[in-house]
Amino acid sequence: MSVILESRQLRKTFGAVTAAADINVSIEADTVVGLIGSNGAGKTTFLNMVTGYLKPSSGSIRFDGRDITALGPRQITRLGICRSFQIPQLFDTLSVSDNLLVGVGIVASAGKNWANAASTQGTPSDAVETMLERFGLQPYREMAAGTLPEGVRKLLDIAMAMVVRPRILLLDEPTSGVSAEEKFTLMDLVMDAVRAQKVTVLFVEHDMEVVTRYTHRVLAFSEGRIIADGEPTTVLNDAEVRKYIIGETFHAKRRGGHAQA
Amino acid sequence: MKRERTVVILTIVLAAMLVFAPFLPNWTMFLFTVALCYGIVVLGMMLLIRTGLVSFGHGLYYCLGAYAAGTLEPLFGITELAVMLGSAVAICAGVSAILALLLRRYRDIFFAMLSLAFSMILYGLLVKTSSLGSTDGFNVTVKTMLGVHIAGTAYERYLIFAVTALIAWVCAVLIHRYLNSHRGRLAEAIRDNELRVEYMGASVANTIHLNYVMSAILAGLGGALMAVSVGHIDPEMAYWTTSGEFVFISILSGTGSVLAPFLGATIFESIRSFAYEYSPNTWQMALGAAMLLVIMFLPGGLWSLFRRSGRSAM
Numbered sequence: 001m002s003v004i005l006e007s008r009q010l011r012k013t014f015g016a017v018t019a020a021a022d023i024n025v026s027i028e029a030d031t032v033v034g035l036i037g038s039n040g041a042g043k044t045t046f047l048n049m050v051t052g053y054l055k056p057s058s059g060s061i062r063f064d065g066r067d068i069t070a071l072g073p074r075q076i077t078r079l080g081i082c083r084s085f086q087i088p089q090l091f092d093t094l095s096v097s098d099n100l101l102v103g104v105g106i107v108a109s110a111g112k113n114w115a116n117a118a119s120t121q122g123t124p125s126d127a128v129e130t131m132l133e134r135f136g137l138q139p140y141r142e143m144a145a146g147t148l149p150e151g152v153r154k155l156l157d158i159a160m161a162m163v164v165r166p167r168i169l170l171l172d173e174p175t176s177g178v179s180a181e182e183k184f185t186l187m188d189l190v191m192d193a194v195r196a197q198k199v200t201v202l203f204v205e206h207d208m209e210v211v212t213r214y215t216h217r218v219l220a221f222s223e224g225r226i227i228a229d230g231e232p233t234t235v236l237n238d239a240e241v242r243k244y245i246i247g248e249t250f251h252a253k254r255r256g257g258h259a260q261a
Numbered sequence: 262m263k264r265e266r267t268v269v270i271l272t273i274v275l276a277a278m279l280v281f282a283p284f285l286p287n288w289t290m291f292l293f294t295v296a297l298c299y300g301i302v303v304l305g306m307m308l309l310i311r312t313g314l315v316s317f318g319h320g321l322y323y324c325l326g327a328y329a330a331g332t333l334e335p336l337f338g339i340t341e342l343a344v345m346l347g348s349a350v351a352i353c354a355g356v357s358a359i360l361a362l363l364l365r366r367y368r369d370i371f372f373a374m375l376s377l378a379f380s381m382i383l384y385g386l387l388v389k390t391s392s393l394g395s396t397d398g399f400n401v402t403v404k405t406m407l408g409v410h411i412a413g414t415a416y417e418r419y420l421i422f423a424v425t426a427l428i429a430w431v432c433a434v435l436i437h438r439y440l441n442s443h444r445g446r447l448a449e450a451i452r453d454n455e456l457r458v459e460y461m462g463a464s465v466a467n468t469i470h471l472n473y474v475m476s477a478i479l480a481g482l483g484g485a486l487m488a489v490s491v492g493h494i495d496p497e498m499a500y501w502t503t504s505g506e507f508v509f510i511s512i513l514s515g516t517g518s519v520l521a522p523f524l525g526a527t528i529f530e531s532i533r534s535f536a537y538e539y540s541p542n543t544w545q546m547a548l549g550a551a552m553l554l555v556i557m558f559l560p561g562g563l564w565s566l567f568r569r570s571g572r573s574a575m
Contacts, residue, residue, distance in 0.1 A: 051460070077462040089460070091453035102450045105443025106463045114462070124443075164461050 001028035004200055005050070005081075005168055010059035012045050012224075019045040021224040022059070027168075032191070032201045034211040034232065037221030038245055043204045044086075046221070047170050050202075051083050052076040063168070078114055080167035086176055086204075088157035092146030096137055096156055099145050100128045103163035114165070127163065134193040135159040151182045158190055162197065169194060171203035175210055183207065187214055208236060208246055220245055267437050267518060274520075275430045282422055291490070292534055294422045296527040297429045298487040299510060303522035304436055305479030306511045311440070312472050313452030314368070318376030319480045319507050321383050322353045324499035326481025327488035329353070331401040332393065340404035340412075342424065346485050353481030354474055361473040365466050380499050387496035398495025401488045425486045432479055433519040439475070440519070448472060480507075509548070513555055515562020525563055 003026045010023040020042045027033055035043040048054040050061055052073040060069045068076055091099050104124040107114050122130075132138050135155045140148060145156060154174060161169055174190060175183040187210055194201050205211050211218060211232060218235040220228040222245065228238045235241055282290055302323055309316055326349035333339035333348055360379060367375055388396050404412040406424065411417045439445040447468045450458050455465045488494045497503060506529075514525025529548075536547035559565050 073459050074462055074464060077460055083460060089454055089457040091450045091457065093453055094449060098446070102446055102458075103461045105446055106461050109443045110462065160457070160461065 001030065003027065004029040004064055005202075006062045007046075007050075008060050008062075010046070010049060010061065011057045012042075012049060012054060013057045018224045020049065020056070023224075023226060025219060025226060025229070027200060027202065029167075029200050030198060031216045032194070032203075032214055034215035034218045035202060035204045035221060036206070036208070036211055036218060036235075036241075036245055041221035041245075042224040043221050044172060045224070047083065047172055047202070047204060050076075051081060051170060077164060078110065080165070081170065082161040082164055082166035082168070083170040084154075084158045084161045084172060084174065086172040088153040090145040090148075090153060090156055090160070093144055095142050095144060096148070097128050097132065097141045099156060099160055100131050100163050101125075103160055104128055107164055131159050131163050131193075134162075134196065135189055151178045151186060154178055155186060155189065159193075162193055162199070165197075166199055168200045168202065171201065171205075173204050173206065175205065175207055183210060184213070212236065267520065268434055270520060271430055271433050271437075274523075275426055278426050279423055282426075283419055287418060290418060290422050292530055293527070294425050294490045295487065296530040297422075297425045297523065298483045298490060299507070299526035299530065300483075300523035301429050301432050301486065302480045302483035302507055303510045303514060303526055304432055304519060305476035305483075306507050307514070307516045307519070307522055308436060308440075308448065308472050308479075309476045310511055310516050311452060312448040312469055314372050314469070314473075315508065315511075316376040316476070317373040317501065317504050317508060318378070318380035319476070320499045320501065320504035321376070321380035322357060322477040322480035323484035323487070323503065323507070324380070324383060324387070324494075324496065325349075325356060326353050326484030327401075327494040327498050328387070328393070329481065330485035331399065331488050331494045334402055335399070340402050341408070342403045342406045342489060345403065345489065346428075346482065349481040349485035350478050353477045357474045357477030358470075361470045364473060365469040377501055377504065380504055381501060384496050384499040384501075387499065394495065396496060398493060398497075400493050402492070403489045421486075421490055425490065428482060428486065429523065432482065433523070436475075436479075437519045444468065444471070509552060511562075513552065513563060515559075515564035517561065517564040517568055521562060521564035528563065 005027040007023050007025050010020055011018070012020040023042075023046060035046065037043045045054060049056050052068070052071050052075070056069060060067055062068065063076075063079060063081060066079070068079065091102060094102070101124060104127045108124055132141055135158070137152070137156060137159060140152055145153070148156065154177065158171060158174060171190070175186060178186055191214055215232050217230065218228070218232045219226050220235050220238070220241045222240070227244070228235045228241045236246060278293065282293070302319060306316065306319055329349040329352035330345035333345055339345070364372060364375060387393060393399065402412065403421070404410060406420060411420050440448065447458060447463055451465050451468060458465050484498060510522065510525045510529045513529055514521040532547055532551050533544065536544035540547060555563065561568070
């Protein structure tokens with residue numbers, strides 16, 4: 001598989017604190033990669049550097065062979081790297097369908113300036129309908145986003161990232177704040193949508209059941225470094241990962257088989 | 262259908278105004294002309310408010326537009342209405358495009374106060390410029406309209422009213438179309454969540470810049486039309502109380518539709534005229550009471566009376 005995202009010697013410091021230290025990683029296209037680590041381990045910092053929210057102190061990030069280290073969030077989104085947020089970032093006074101229509105409109109207005117715009121099919125309302133259907137949001141279409149329950153807000157947040165035609169989707173704790181019963185339903189919907197659009201996924205997650213079930217590969221972060229990288233069962237059974245991140249009581253075994261490509 | 266309904270209503274109102282205006286007394290026609298001028302300015306304010314920005318300095322462009330139109334005669338001997346309006350649009354577009362480079366970086370009270378500061382700078386400059394009449398201002402004359410001589414004719418007042426109404430209609434339809442376009446829809450998205458807009462690939466700064474320039478052009482047009490309607494301009498047009506009136510009408514109107522600013526401006530102007538006529542010493546109290554009632558019972562503005570749900574319908 002071809003490498004779609006690559007970081008070399010990526011480093012981010014905040015004064016005396018090193019949030020990311022020499023991160024070297026290559027992500028293959030069409031894979032689902034989980035980022036795990038305790039709070040402050042550098043997962044979200046890595047995500048923020050890839051999406052242009054934070055500028056690295058040193059090192060480089062390449063997307064599809066192009067250096068994107070110096071680009072801002074808007075330019076990176078236009079190239080095809082989109083993200084969702086730990087706390088859903090919605091347009092609260094707009095309806096669910098209008099939230100999605102904003103994204104469809106942005107892609108349509110950008111035209112040839114949008115790297116993945118060619119994958120858009122049909123009218124703007126078709127694109128909105130497809131996304132509402134994929135994420136099971138039809139019952140909420142006319143509701144203001146600010147009035148939605150948390151699980152639905154999470155789904156809409158991810159749908160808003162998907163509606164702008166990403167090639168890589170970065171999810172920041174997609175199941176945080178979602179009930180234990182809802183988390184697999186949410187992830188199943190997201191993964192079905194991701195497969196339908198052939199999107200590479202990186203997601204930060206603290207729930208190891210979700211990580212085991214949905215990823216092809218896991219990157220374990222600790223103190224700004226990647227301490228383990230490999231298949232989920234291998235990484236989650238790694239001695240250092242068990243000691244510093246997940247604890248000794250968790251036993252990783254693949255369930256459900258959703259991660260198979 | 263909702264989109265077209267607004268255009269149909271606007272067209273019916275325009276047609277009714279053009280047909281019935283000749284039968285109205287002069288003072289009523291003048292009141293409607295002034296309300297339309299204010300309505301055009303507030304239409305621009307509405308565009309900014311939808312983007313999440315409140316300008317306390319739109320008197321800047323209102324006055325700039327008026328002076329851009331009015332100074333053509335003393336400077337170049339031009340008294341053609343189309344050229345005067347074109348001059349107002351060009352000057353306001355140019356000045357706002359430059360000022361927006363700074364203003365688009367500010368939000369909330371900082372944006373409001375900075376825009377107020379710019380308007381007061383213009384006020385200060387005009388007050389000190391004796392060649393433009395200083396605090397007294399000067400008279401503005403329109404002699405031709407698209408080459409046809411209108412000055413001193415029996416239909417002069419009606420023609421100015423008709424042109425104002427027609428321009429108001431064009432502005433309202435264009436802004437309505439814009440607000441329902443992909444780019445126009447970004448205004449409310451920016452008001453709700455700028456971060457998300459950037460992460461969806463759109464430029465918040467560029468959209469605010471564009472909306473600010475459009476808003477300034479509308480304010481300039483309103484000012485120029487007011488100048489030719491009243492026939493006199495002075496620096497008070499840039500004073501902070503004038504900008505305050507535009508904010509007042511914006512709150513009174515609500516931002517639910519492009520029709521709202523014209524409704525709000527008509528009611529504002531009617532209350533002011535009647536209160537001034539019947540209670541010349543306390544007319545401000547009548548306006549204050551009206552505002553108090555609107556804020557208490559119609560926090561979404563007068564337009565919320567016409568909406569069935571909480572969402573912006575038109």
